[in-house]
Amino acid sequence: MSDSVLSLQNLHKRFGALQATNDVSLDLKRGEIHALIGPNGAGKSTLIGQIAGNIRPDEGHVYLADTEITGMSIAQRARLGLGRSFQVSSLAEPLSVMRNVMMGVQALQSHSFRFWRPVASDQRLLEPAYEALERMQLSHRAWTPVFELSHGERRQVEVACALALKPRALLLDEPMAGLGPEGSAKLTELLEALKLEVPILLIEHDMEAVFRLADRISVLVSGSVIAHGDSEAIKQDPLVREAYLGDSDA
Amino acid sequence: MTNNIPTSAVSSKPTSNSARASMPKHSHSGGSGAAPANQADSHFGRKGLVQIALLGLLLLLPVAAYFFGHLYYVNLASRITIIAMAAVGLNLAIGYGGMVSFGHAAYFGLGGYVAGISAYHAFDFTPFMTWPISIPGSDSLLVVWLAAALLCALLALAIGAISLRTTGVYFIMITLAFAQMIYYFANSWPTYGGEDGLPIYIRNSLPLVDTTNALTYFLICFGGLVMAMAVTSRLMKSRFGAALTMARLNDVRLATAGVSPYPVRLVAFVISAAITGLAGALYADLNGFVSPSVLSWHFSGELMVIVILGGVGRLYGPLAGAILFVMMETFLGGITQYWQLFLGLVLLGVVLFAKHGIMGWLAGRERNE
Ligand SMILES: Nc1ncnc2c1ncn2[C@@H]1O[C@H](COP(=O)(O)OP(=O)(O)OP(=O)(O)O)[C@@H](O)[C@H]1O
Numbered sequence: 343m344s345d346s347v348l349s350l351q352n353l354h355k356r357f358g359a360l361q362a363t364n365d366v367s368l369d370l371k372r373g374e375i376h377a378l379i380g381p382n383g384a385g386k387s388t389l390i391g392q393i394a395g396n397i398r399p400d401e402g403h404v405y406l407a408d409t410e411i412t413g414m415s416i417a418q419r420a421r422l423g424l425g426r427s428f429q430v431s432s433l434a435e436p437l438s439v440m441r442n443v444m445m446g447v448q449a450l451q452s453h454s455f456r457f458w459r460p461v462a463s464d465q466r467l468l469e470p471a472y473e474a475l476e477r478m479q480l481s482h483r484a485w486t487p488v489f490e491l492s493h494g495e496r497r498q499v500e501v502a503c504a505l506a507l508k509p510r511a512l513l514l515d516e517p518m519a520g521l522g523p524e525g526s527a528k529l530t531e532l533l534e535a536l537k538l539e540v541p542i543l544l545i546e547h548d549m550e551a552v553f554r555l556a557d558r559i560s561v562l563v564s565g566s567v568i569a570h571g572d573s574e575a576i577k578q579d580p581l582v583r584e585a586y587l588g589d590s591d592a
Numbered sequence: 593m594t595n596n597i598p599t600s601a602v603s604s605k606p607t608s609n610s611a612r613a614s615m616p617k618h619s620h621s622g623g624s625g626a627a628p629a630n631q632a633d634s635h636f637g638r639k640g641l642v643q644i645a646l647l648g649l650l651l652l653l654p655v656a657a658y659f660f661g662h663l664y665y666v667n668l669a670s671r672i673t674i675i676a677m678a679a680v681g682l683n684l685a686i687g688y689g690g691m692v693s694f695g696h697a698a699y700f701g702l703g704g705y706v707a708g709i710s711a712y713h714a715f716d717f718t719p720f721m722t723w724p725i726s727i728p729g730s731d732s733l734l735v736v737w738l739a740a741a742l743l744c745a746l747l748a749l750a751i752g753a754i755s756l757r758t759t760g761v762y763f764i765m766i767t768l769a770f771a772q773m774i775y776y777f778a779n780s781w782p783t784y785g786g787e788d789g790l791p792i793y794i795r796n797s798l799p800l801v802d803t804t805n806a807l808t809y810f811l812i813c814f815g816g817l818v819m820a821m822a823v824t825s826r827l828m829k830s831r832f833g834a835a836l837t838m839a840r841l842n843d844v845r846l847a848t849a850g851v852s853p854y855p856v857r858l859v860a861f862v863i864s865a866a867i868t869g870l871a872g873a874l875y876a877d878l879n880g881f882v883s884p885s886v887l888s889w890h891f892s893g894e895l896m897v898i899v900i901l902g903g904v905g906r907l908y909g910p911l912a913g914a915i916l917f918v919m920m921e922t923f924l925g926g927i928t929q930y931w932q933l934f935l936g937l938v939l940l941g942v943v944l945f946a947k948h949g950i951m952g953w954l955a956g957r958e959r960n961e
């Protein structure tokens with residue numbers, strides 16, 4: 343278990359009659375991108391929510407490295423090094439990109455009960471935030487309010503926010519959606535470079551990106567993992583072809 | 593203007609070519625992309641003027657009135673100043689923290705009762721309590737202020753800890769419910785006057801200062817207001833302020849960034865209550881009287897109206913709102929008992945046509961960084 347940065351054990355989640363997560367176990371290893379694919383409504387985002395702490399699983403355990411985080415708050419998990427982006431971007435819209443990214447830096451350095459020193463000139467916050475933005479090639483947007491950004495840029499900001507936490511694992515929920523071919527290609531490159539530092543659990547519908555990026559792929563259908571393996575194995579898997587690739591345009 | 597500091601500081605970083613390369617890009621976006629720096633600059637003039645005018649008039653008019661012997665207007669200015677200070681406290685909760693408290697009269701009233709009860713015991717030399725420790729009354733303003741701020745902070749800690757588990761309408765209702773409990777308690781506690789209220793026969797004092805002088809007392813209140821505004825301003829620029837702002841705008845984002853929203857909100861709520869409580873103590877001494885009416889939900893509502901009138905989340909909003917509110921109450925209220933009808937119309941106008949309140953209308957919209 344110690345070579346897994348993140349591992350899920352037998353997670354279950356029900357929404358009323360709907361079994362959104364059904365006995366899911368998977369893990370994320372150092373240096374890899376593990377892609378999670380599946381049709382709409384399969385329970386991918388619900389799974390990410392349970393890892394990040396937004397949703398409580400009914401049963402099962404989540405470990406970050408060797409620490410059980412199942413009962414922890416979202417913020418505690420983030421400070422331990424779990425960074426994530428949302429399927430529908432969730433940022434402080436009226437604030438500048440910089441201000442959004444700086445919060446993660448702030449959380450890492452100390453508690454937030456510091457009442458005196460202005461953040462606007464605090465190099466200890468600004469520099470690491472700026473670096474995170476540079477990694478996502480967004481530094482030219484540092485002082486733009488988030489609401490002026492394009493769809494794709496917002497997703498990049500979310501990844502930059504996660505990077506500001508110096509994460510041990512990244513959870514990205516459909517980062518390519520709505521990016522267009524050029525944006526996807528660019529982000530694919532960025533993620534390829536990134537995975538060497540931070541392993542990524544990637545949810546993605548863009549199969550081209552998935553097959554290019556993923557070291558391993560898990561296929562989720564109706565809350566259960568129905569297949570697991572590398573790109574070739576997944577492409578050949580008859581169950582997957584039927585349940586997923588068959589009715590997608592990939 | 594503030595934008596320039598961090599950007600230049602960051603781009604002067606020795607390591608990065610890309611940082612240097614980004615500089616022209618930034619100044620480009622500064623020129624076209626809504627020009628954050630320029631807009632802030634051009635607004636600074638107007639905003640600064642409005643702010644200086646508000647504070648300056650509030651300071652100079654009572655001084656002039658005093659020298660012409662119109663003590664009534666000096667005390668009116670004290671009243672405006674104190675109400676503004678109470679609203680500064682509430683604005684920290686509502687405007688900056690997004691916590692719509694409908695119970696801030698509780699803190700204003702508690703502050704008032706601390707001043708009143710303390711003076712009551714100092715006047716007849718009885719102790720306030722003897723067990724487990726002996727606490728005498730006091731007519732020292734400093735002691736009264738400290739006690740008012742501390743007790744309001746404690747009360748807000750208890751009320752906030754419970755109320756902040758809810759949001760939206762539930763939060764509004766639960767803060768109201770707590771304040772009403774305290775209102776009925778004060779009403780039915782005969783020791784300190786019950787529903788008749790508690791007169792203060794001596795004005796609490798400060799060393800070396802004659803607090804019974806109307807102008808002196810106004811200046812004390814003015815100092816309190818300026819301090820409360822300065823504290824709010826500084827606070828909101830700090831790390832704590834950054835976290836509170838994000839808790840208001842998007843608390844899931846704040847948590848995802850690694851900061852728990854709940855304790856941040858709670859501390860802001862406590863500071864907010866302490867400021868409002870201090871104002872309540874000043875108010876009781878101004879009037880020489882404290883009664884349950886300052887604990888009533890009407891007063892909580894008035895404070896909310898003042899915050900909304902002035903401009904939610906604007907530093908000078910509570911002052912602008914308090915000036916308008918107390919003026920209308922005093923002068924229109926002198927003409928007709930239906931003055932609140934006009935207040936309602938003004939409030940309607942603000943809500944419909946000037947969403948950012950008087951300050952938004954006078955000084956332009958605030959830009960976030
Ligand atoms: N809070 C909730 N309450 C009830 N049902 C929910 C809730 N959240 C999700 N669901 C349901 O759970 C199922 C899984 O949703 P989820 O968002 O995890 O799917 P997904 O795999 O991310 O789909 P997509 O590819 O469309 O993003 C869906 O049927 C959804 O309607």
Ligand SMILES: [Mg+2]
Nearest residue numbers: 386387388429
């Ligand atoms: Mg989803």
